[in-house]
Amino acid sequence: MAEPKQTLLTKLQSLFHKEEQTENKYIQKREEKTEEVMKMQDELADKEAHVKGIHKMKMLDEVTEETYKTEQKELEQLENKLAEARKELDLIDQYKHEDAKKILGQLEEVRAEHEHEERAEIRKIRLEMLQAKLEYAEYLIEARKRYYEVTQPKRKVDQLKDKLGIKRRIDVSGGFEKLHQVDLSENERFYCEQLTFQQHELFRVLEDGTPPEILRTAVDKAKKDGVLK
The missing domain is CATH 1.10.287 (Helix Hairpins)
Incomplete structure (x- = not known):
């Protein structure tokens, strides 16, 4: 045993x-x-x-x-x-x-x-990470739903204008186009952070145990500004 x-x-x-x-x-x-x-x-x-x-x-x-x-x-x-x-x-x-x-x-x-215990634990860790990825995907789906809800009035107005021939296109972007990255530009520094992990970021997280510093900075600033809790 x-x-x-x-x-x-x-x-x-x-x-x-x-x-x-x-x-x-x-x-x-x-x-x-x-x-x-x-x-x-x-x-x-x-x-x-x-x-x-x-x-x-x-x-x-x-x-x-x-x-x-x-x-x-x-x-x-x-x-x-x-x-x-x-x-x-x-x-x-x-x-x-x-x-x-x-x-x-x-x-x-x-x-x-x-x-044997080591292999089992590593597999469990991987599956938990997979679960976290699924939860992230589900969160993105919820975020997409909120995005379409908040942009629905503008979209409907644009659709009505298009129907009446006043406007020929709808200016409201789709969920991916609008949400797949976050603009973190400051002053003359232009930068957009992707919502997916880049390979080098994943490497740092899993090898060094260090989250991307720009993420921490951006989130801390948003909390300080009262946008995030």
């Missing part, structure tokens, strides 16, 4: 959180170890210069062989310590990669369980 959708989503979110926490721990540890390595490199450079000076002094019989060997041994210990720290840096990267792969395997297992 398949697990409830919320349980699967909770598992996925938990694994995502675990991966993020694990990665952050490795990043922090690597930063600390890198700083440690850099300090040791500086110490090693200073120690090498110091041991070189001791070696010169030994050659001039200014220090004993034992003193030089002690300093040399400390230098070798520092070199070994630095080599170990560098190895740990490599191991941090290796362990980080291994842990990430392990979590990825767990994610893929849960993801496979969740795949």
Whole structure:
């Protein structure tokens, strides 16, 4: 029996959180170890210069062989310590990669369980968008009806004039011609906004989650002017 959708989503979110926490721990540890390595490199450079000076002094019989060997041994210990720290840096990267792969395997297992729910949810989203499109079409039909109602007197007057031979054409535009776009021209800027989504607008809405800015501006202005609620 398949697990409830919320349980699967909770598992996925938990694994995502675990991966993020694990990665952050490795990043922090690597930063600390890198700083440690850099300090040791500086110490090693200073120690090498110091041991070189001791070696010169030994050659001039200014220090004993034992003193030089002690300093040399400390230098070798520092070199070994630095080599170990560098190895740990490599191991941090290796362990980080291994842990990430392990979590990825767990994610893929849960993801496979969740795949059916994902497909069903995506189909539902698409159908809801289709429903919204139908509702928009129904709203346009209602808008068309209101348009013809408000223009009916002028249309009838023009029809009567045409019948009497006073006027040979009717000036009232059809629903599509008059309503398919909105004039948003201001000052010397001429612009008409289409009532259908253009491809680039649809892309922005679905990819970026951003509505066309000109729509928001126009609607906000109409609300401010009291035309829209």
